[in-house]
Amino acid sequence: MAMTPEDIERLIKAAIPDSQVTITDLAGDGDHYSARVVSRSFVGLTRVQQHQRVYAAMGGRVGGQLHALQLQTAAPEETEGD
Template identity: 40%
Template sequence: MTADQLQQLIAAGLPCEHLEVTGDGRHWAAVIVSPAFEGMRAIARHKRVYATLGERIQSDEVHALSMKTYTPAEWAAK
Protein backbone atom coordinates (compact mmCIF):
# COMPACT_ATOMS: atom_id res chain seq x y z
CA MET A 1 0.00 0.00 0.00
CA THR A 2 1.29 3.44 -0.90
CA ALA A 3 0.19 6.83 0.41
CA ASP A 4 -1.47 7.54 -2.95
CA GLN A 5 -3.40 4.26 -2.84
CA LEU A 6 -4.59 4.90 0.70
CA GLN A 7 -5.58 8.44 -0.22
CA GLN A 8 -7.56 7.14 -3.22
CA LEU A 9 -9.38 4.60 -1.04
CA ILE A 10 -10.42 7.24 1.47
CA ALA A 11 -11.48 9.68 -1.26
CA ALA A 12 -13.50 6.99 -3.04
CA GLY A 13 -15.62 6.34 0.02
CA LEU A 14 -15.80 9.77 1.61
CA PRO A 15 -16.36 13.22 0.10
CA CYS A 16 -13.19 15.14 0.98
CA GLU A 17 -12.46 18.82 0.56
CA HIS A 18 -8.89 18.26 1.71
CA LEU A 19 -6.97 15.01 2.18
CA GLU A 20 -3.32 14.43 3.06
CA VAL A 21 -1.85 10.99 3.70
CA THR A 22 1.71 10.27 4.80
CA GLY A 23 3.37 7.15 6.10
CA ASP A 24 5.88 4.35 5.71
CA GLY A 25 3.77 1.55 4.22
CA ARG A 26 2.36 0.26 7.51
CA HIS A 27 1.95 3.25 9.79
CA TRP A 28 -0.05 6.14 8.36
CA ALA A 29 -1.18 9.64 9.27
CA ALA A 30 -4.05 11.42 7.55
CA VAL A 31 -5.62 14.86 7.64
CA ILE A 32 -9.17 14.54 6.37
CA VAL A 33 -11.60 17.42 5.80
CA SER A 34 -15.10 16.29 4.91
CA PRO A 35 -18.62 17.72 5.08
CA ALA A 36 -19.69 14.18 6.07
CA PHE A 37 -18.18 14.87 9.52
CA GLU A 38 -20.74 17.59 10.34
CA GLY A 39 -22.38 16.87 13.69
CA MET A 40 -20.09 13.92 14.48
CA ARG A 41 -17.77 13.51 17.44
CA ALA A 42 -14.16 12.50 16.78
CA ILE A 43 -14.75 8.80 17.43
CA ALA A 44 -17.67 8.70 14.98
CA ARG A 45 -15.52 10.43 12.37
CA HIS A 46 -12.77 7.85 12.80
CA LYS A 47 -15.28 5.01 12.56
CA ARG A 48 -16.57 6.55 9.33
CA VAL A 49 -13.06 6.50 7.84
CA TYR A 50 -12.47 2.93 9.10
CA ALA A 51 -15.75 1.86 7.47
CA THR A 52 -14.51 3.38 4.21
CA LEU A 53 -11.34 1.29 4.40
CA GLY A 54 -13.28 -1.85 5.36
CA GLU A 55 -11.30 -5.08 5.37
CA ARG A 56 -7.99 -3.34 4.71
CA ILE A 57 -7.93 -2.20 8.33
CA GLN A 58 -8.94 -5.61 9.65
CA SER A 59 -6.56 -7.55 7.39
CA ASP A 60 -3.54 -5.52 8.58
CA GLU A 61 -2.99 -4.10 5.08
CA VAL A 62 -3.20 -0.75 6.86
CA HIS A 63 -1.58 -1.55 10.20
CA ALA A 64 -2.06 1.82 11.92
CA LEU A 65 -3.81 5.00 10.87
CA SER A 66 -3.58 8.19 12.90
CA MET A 67 -6.21 10.71 11.84
CA LYS A 68 -6.99 14.36 12.26
CA THR A 69 -10.54 14.88 11.05
CA TYR A 70 -12.22 18.22 10.43
CA THR A 71 -15.40 19.65 8.99
CA PRO A 72 -14.84 22.31 6.32
CA ALA A 73 -15.71 25.04 8.85
CA GLU A 74 -13.23 23.68 11.40
CA TRP A 75 -10.53 23.48 8.73
CA ALA A 76 -11.21 27.04 7.57
CA ALA A 77 -10.87 28.26 11.15
CA LYS A 78 -7.40 26.70 11.51
Protein backbone atom coordinates in the same frame (compact mmCIF):
# COMPACT_ATOMS: atom_id res chain seq x y z
CA MET B 1 1.61 -6.13 0.29
CA ALA B 2 2.04 -2.66 1.81
CA MET B 3 -0.34 0.13 0.95
CA THR B 4 0.79 3.37 -0.65
CA PRO B 5 -0.42 6.83 0.38
CA GLU B 6 -2.26 6.94 -2.94
CA ASP B 7 -4.08 3.68 -2.11
CA ILE B 8 -5.26 5.10 1.21
CA GLU B 9 -6.34 8.41 -0.32
CA ARG B 10 -8.22 6.62 -3.12
CA LEU B 11 -10.16 4.44 -0.64
CA ILE B 12 -11.11 7.39 1.55
CA LYS B 13 -12.16 9.57 -1.39
CA ALA B 14 -14.22 6.74 -2.87
CA ALA B 15 -16.25 6.51 0.36
CA ILE B 16 -16.19 10.22 1.22
CA PRO B 17 -16.11 11.96 -2.18
CA ASP B 18 -15.95 15.56 -0.93
CA SER B 19 -13.03 14.87 1.40
CA GLN B 20 -9.70 16.63 1.39
CA VAL B 21 -7.13 13.98 2.32
CA THR B 22 -3.51 14.40 3.38
CA ILE B 23 -1.51 11.23 4.00
CA THR B 24 1.82 11.14 5.85
CA ASP B 25 4.08 8.07 6.07
CA LEU B 26 5.04 8.02 9.76
CA ALA B 27 7.75 5.37 9.74
CA GLY B 28 8.93 5.11 6.14
CA ASP B 29 7.90 1.46 6.10
CA GLY B 30 4.66 1.70 4.11
CA ASP B 31 2.79 0.31 7.10
CA HIS B 32 2.26 3.26 9.49
CA TYR B 33 0.42 6.31 8.20
CA SER B 34 -1.30 9.42 9.43
CA ALA B 35 -4.35 10.72 7.57
CA ARG B 36 -5.89 14.17 7.86
CA VAL B 37 -9.41 14.06 6.44
CA VAL B 38 -11.62 17.14 6.12
CA SER B 39 -15.18 16.68 4.87
CA ARG B 40 -18.50 18.53 4.94
CA SER B 41 -20.10 15.14 5.65
CA PHE B 42 -18.51 15.28 9.12
CA VAL B 43 -20.68 18.25 10.17
CA GLY B 44 -22.71 17.24 13.23
CA LEU B 45 -20.77 14.02 13.81
CA THR B 46 -18.66 13.33 16.88
CA ARG B 47 -14.95 12.76 16.38
CA VAL B 48 -15.52 9.04 17.02
CA GLN B 49 -18.22 8.92 14.32
CA GLN B 50 -15.90 10.74 11.90
CA HIS B 51 -13.14 8.22 12.57
CA GLN B 52 -15.59 5.33 12.13
CA ARG B 53 -16.49 6.65 8.67
CA VAL B 54 -12.82 6.74 7.65
CA TYR B 55 -12.10 3.28 9.05
CA ALA B 56 -15.18 1.95 7.23
CA ALA B 57 -13.75 3.45 4.02
CA MET B 58 -10.61 1.40 4.57
CA GLY B 59 -12.69 -1.78 4.28
CA GLY B 60 -11.02 -3.73 7.08
CA ARG B 61 -7.47 -3.09 5.86
CA VAL B 62 -6.37 -1.30 9.06
CA GLY B 63 -4.78 -3.87 11.34
CA GLY B 64 -4.21 -6.20 8.38
CA GLN B 65 -2.82 -4.94 5.09
CA LEU B 66 -2.15 -1.60 6.80
CA HIS B 67 -0.74 -1.91 10.31
CA ALA B 68 -1.66 1.54 11.67
CA LEU B 69 -3.57 4.61 10.55
CA GLN B 70 -3.52 7.61 12.85
CA LEU B 71 -6.49 9.88 12.10
CA GLN B 72 -7.16 13.57 12.35
CA THR B 73 -10.64 14.45 11.09
CA ALA B 74 -12.62 17.67 10.90
CA ALA B 75 -15.46 19.44 9.17
CA PRO B 76 -14.28 22.41 7.06
CA GLU B 77 -15.57 24.94 9.60
CA GLU B 78 -13.34 23.37 12.26
CA THR B 79 -10.20 23.94 10.20
CA GLU B 80 -10.59 27.67 9.60
CA GLY B 81 -7.55 29.44 10.95
CA ASP B 82 -5.29 26.36 10.66
